[in-house]
Amino acid sequence: MIDVERLLILREVARGGSKAAAARSLGLTEPTVAHHLASLERRAGMALTARVGRVTKLTPAGEALVRHADVIAASLEEAERCLVRHTDLSVGRLRIAVFTSFCATALPAPLASFHRTYPGVEIGLVETETDEALDLLRAGEADLVIGFSDGPTPAPDDLPVHWLERDEYVAVLPEHHPYAHRRPVPMAMLAEDTWISGCARCRTHLGAHAGEAGFTPSIDFVTEDYVTVQRLVAEGLGVALLPSMTLDASPDIAGIVTTPTTPPTFRDIFVSTASEPAPAAAAFAELLIRPSMREGAV
Numbered sequence: 001m002i003d004v005e006r007l008l009i010l011r012e013v014a015r016g017g018s019k020a021a022a023a024r025s026l027g028l029t030e031p032t033v034a035h036h037l038a039s040l041e042r043r044a045g046m047a048l049t050a051r052v053g054r055v056t057k058l059t060p061a062g063e064a065l066v067r068h069a070d071v072i073a074a075s076l077e078e079a080e081r082c083l084v085r086h087t088d089l090s091v092g093r094l095r096i097a098v099f100t101s102f103c104a105t106a107l108p109a110p111l112a113s114f115h116r117t118y119p120g121v122e123i124g125l126v127e128t129e130t131d132e133a134l135d136l137l138r139a140g141e142a143d144l145v146i147g148f149s150d151g152p153t154p155a156p157d158d159l160p161v162h163w164l165e166r167d168e169y170v171a172v173l174p175e176h177h178p179y180a181h182r183r184p185v186p187m188a189m190l191a192e193d194t195w196i197s198g199c200a201r202c203r204t205h206l207g208a209h210a211g212e213a214g215f216t217p218s219i220d221f222v223t224e225d226y227v228t229v230q231r232l233v234a235e236g237l238g239v240a241l242l243p244s245m246t247l248d249a250s251p252d253i254a255g256i257v258t259t260p261t262t263p264p265t266f267r268d269i270f271v272s273t274a275s276e277p278a279p280a281a282a283a284f285a286e287l288l289i290r291p292s293m294r295e296g297a298v
Helices: 004-016 019-026 030-044 060-087 100-105 108-117 130-138 200-212 226-234 244-248 279-289
Strands: 049-052 055-058 092-098 121-127 144-149 161-174 194-197 218-222 240-243 256-262 266-273
Touching (some): 004 019, 004 030, 004 055, 004 060, 019 030, 055 060, 092 100, 100 244, 108 121, 108 279, 130 144, 130 266, 144 279, 161 244, 161 279, 194 200, 194 226, 200 218, 200 240, 226 240, 226 244, 240 244, 266 279
Parallel strands (some): 092 121, 194 218
Antiparallel strands (some): 049 055, 144 266, 161 240, 161 266
C-alpha cells in the first residue's frame, strides 16, 4: 500500500518545484524529503520525479499519483474540519446514563439549556441504576453518568467524579403512625416496624443506617418503584426510607407523612465522564457543576 505521508510529500514537491521548497513547506529537512521520495519510487517501481535544470518536475506516473494525492489531501482537510465541528459542538453525540429521580427532577432544565445552545448534538438518555450506568460508561456505551454514592457504596475511584448536591433520606410513615409527627424521628424508634425498600443501593443504605441505630430492618416488601413504596406505606403495610428527590419526583400521595431521621443520612449525587471525555460530555458536565446549579453541594 502506498504511504499517504510520502504521497503528500510528492504533492508538495510538485507544488514547490524542488525538494528544498517542499522541505521548507513541511517543516522537514531536504534529506528527509529525498529519503521519502526514494522510498515512494521504490514502492512504485518507477521514477516519479525528474530534475530539469534547477526544478524538480514530475514524470507522467508522478503526475498521475499527485492527482490522487490532491483527492486524499482534500479528504483529510474535510476530516479535520469534521473534528473541529465536533469540538465546537455544532454536531456530535451525548449519551447520558442517569438514575430515575434525578432524571425526573433535576435533569430537564440543564438538558433543555444544553439543547438550545448545541442543537446539533444528538442526545440519548438511559435511566438506570448507578452501578449499571457506570458499567455503561466504562464500556464506552455512555458518555456521561449522573449517579449517587453514600457510605456503603462510595463513588468510583477509576473515573473523574464531580459532586453536584447532597440529597437527604427521610422516613416515610403512614399518617397514623405513632411517630408520624416527630421532627425528626429517631431511627431507633422505628426498630420494630416492618420496612418497605427499593433498589439494591437503597436497601444497602437502609441496612447501614438502621445498623447505626442498633437494629436490622425487617424488610417485607421490595420494589424499585418509589411511587409504589409510598402507596404501600399509605396502606399501612410498613415504613420506608426514601431520598427526598424521589418524593419531589412523585405525585402527592394521601395517607403518608415524611420526616427526617436522627441521626440524619444522605446520598451524594455526582457526575462522571471518561478520563478524556467527548466534547459534548465535557460541556454538559461543566453545565451541571456550575456554582449556580450546585446549591448545597458537598
